[in-house]
Amino acid sequence: MDDLPPAIVLDILSRLGDSADLASCRVASKTFNSLSRDVRFINLHCSFDRYAKSRSPLTRSSITPFKEIFKTLTSELRIVESVSVGVDKPLHTVSYDDVEDENDDLYLTDVNFVNDWLPRVCDRLRSFSISDFWVQSCWRRSHVLSLVSSYCHSLIELQIRNAWLSVDSLSPMPKLSKLTLEYTRLDDEDLNKVNECFPSLHVLNLIGVGGLKEPKIHLLHLKSCQWTVSNAVYSVTIVAPNLVKLILKCVRPRALVIETPALADLHLSLDEASNFKVQEFVNLTNLHLESLDLHQLLCSLPFGKTIKNLKLGTKSAELTGVAKFGFEFLFHVFPNVTSLTLTPWAWSVLEMFLCPEDLEVRTQMKGLKEITAYLEIHDFEATLSFIFSILDNCSNLSDMKLFIHRDVVFHVTNTLISRCMIRCPSVRWRWGMWKEGTNDAWIPDAI
Template sequence: MEDLPPPLLLEILSRLGDSEDLARCRVASKTLNSIARDIRSVNLQCSYDRYAKSRSPLTSSSITPFKEIFIKLISELEIVESVSMGVEKPLRYEAYDDMEDEEADLYLSDENFSMEWLPKVCGGLKSISISDFWVQSCWRRSDVLSLISSHCLNLSELDVKNAWLSVDGLNPMPKLTNLTLEFIRLDDEDLNKINESFPSLQVLNLIGVGGLKEPRIHLMHLKTCQCIVSNAPNSLAIIAPNLVKLKLICVKPKLLVIETPLLSDLHLSLETAGNFKVKGLHDLRRLHLESTDLRNLLVTFPFGKTVKNLTVVSTRWEVPVGVTKSTFELMLNVFPNVSSLTLAPGAWSEFETYPGQVGLESRLQMKGLKKITAYLTVNDIEMTISTIFSILENCTKLSDMALLIHRDVVSNVTNSLISRCMAHCSRVRWKWGLWKDETKDAWISDGI
């Protein structure tokens, strides 16, 4: 291997996913050790096995501290453009009650530790990812954001997980375009400070951020946003004139405001919204709706005519007493131009068991519908088949049916359903699969 040209060796070493593997290569070869100094990234993850050995009286003395390894690795590089450090997933999500640890050896957002390495490499840094050890970080408030904003003037991507962050002393970072905060403790005023300090953000991921009561995202250049709120906020507002893709998961906000006129892809999941305000989604093409109150959400959704790709998930599909239309009929009214429709188990079951439902009225035809993907439970095969045939008769341009049958359905029922459907309609391209817990398994059959 040492006979290979240096540029090729450098390319090979750069592709090693773990910096510990790189360290082993450096020890094994003087040539590799020399070339490795030109590597521009550090990726070091603490495994559960390493953590366990560091706590064992029998092996702790032989384990080099994680922070010490990181400092040594980064100090041996000429230029550093990317830093990624953290704990691996089996260790990252250990509950505090299961693993009390008052040490700070894996408190990676510690400002004292950050000051050991950050000022030395900050000039070339473009990307930082810190995945902290929640057991050690959850009760220590970190000033790492202010340190990063003070030193890393060319940073474009920042990812921090499992930490309690302070925004005290946070400076503007006009070059930062990508920000991910996952399982972070923040307050509303902290989020407001982030809006002000990162004005150029194009990608924002707020995942499981706790402590927010009235979160407000107001970013002029934002294009992609994922917001998963772990608590039940009083209100939630997203104001982003250039946003095109939004994934929003929250519980029961009393007020939900979405002002995103260029939005084309929306994933919305909530139990219910007391007051749902949406302004001008005239470019919306792809929509995923998930709710325990799906019927009311459909009724209040005002911008359905532009949607071409629709996924509907109902987490509570009982039909309320006194309703005059099924959820499927409501969808046909609100989204008349859909060409691709996915019905999750709850949504399909509500339509299938709707009292008195024998067919769709001709005026409710989805004339442009070409593809349906549905998750079936098949409690009554005759009812399931009747529902499928009703859809085929009323959606005359339908050409693709991808039907996933629950794994608990006995094989002879599954086989009967497949054979009868394929024999009934030859114009449709059929695709069959299995599912459980709303997870697709391998497709089991294709046919025309």
């Protein structure tokens, strides 16, 4: 390895995803040790095993503190462009009640810790990710966001997870284009400060951000947003004239205001909202809806004619009390859909409405070309009749992808496949299996 050109060795070292592996390579050869200092990233996460050993009376004296290892890494690299530091996912499940942890050995958004190393690497830093240990960070309000804004003037991407954040003394970061806050705590006025100090954001991800009551996003350059809102909000407002993609998951907001005229891709998931104020999206082509009552949600949304790709799902497997609606209503709302995806319970709602023999779909859905659906098959004849009704009324349908629940017996699955393919051989059939908590799988012999 020492005979390889330095550029190739550096490229090999730069491809190592974990800085712990990089540290191991340093002791392997003098060349590795020398060139490793030119690697421009740090990626170090504390494992559950390391955490457990650091707490055990038998092993903790032999474990180098995680913060010391990280600070040593930052001091040894000549130029740092990317930093990712945090705890591994298994540590996210550790409960404060179980540990009663008042230590700060893994309190990574501690400004004293960050201030020890950030000034040395901030000049060339482009990406910074910090995933704190919630047991130690949840009861300490951190000013790390303000510290980062004061040092990292060239930062483009910032991710902070599992922290209680303060925006006091937050400075503008006009170059920051991507921000992710996940399982953090903020107040409404804090989010307003984020809008003000990060005006150039193109991508914003707010996942499980608590403390908000009437949150508002107002970003003129935002293009992509993923926002999982807690159930303690009164209203949700998004004003973003250049937003193209939005994933919004709520529970029961009293009001929902979405002013995003350029939106092309929307994933909206909510139980219910009593007051909608939504502009008609003239560019919206991809729509994914999830709700406890899809019928009510569909009736509330003032758009549909532009939708080409539609996915529908319910947020509960319990269909009792769910308003039924059929294909005719669906295509009255979305007359130009070409691709339709139905989750198991959305399929069941449509199937239940269409099952009676005297019911016929009167709307010819000529535009629909592709269907992907997930079936449970509680009533074989009802499911088969529903599929046949779709085939009879969708004259240009060319692709059917049907996933059958893994618990359905083989004979029923095989019979359904056989009868469908015989009924309409011109359709390109693809068959698969699904089950909660597992990956979908195709049935090779049926493709």
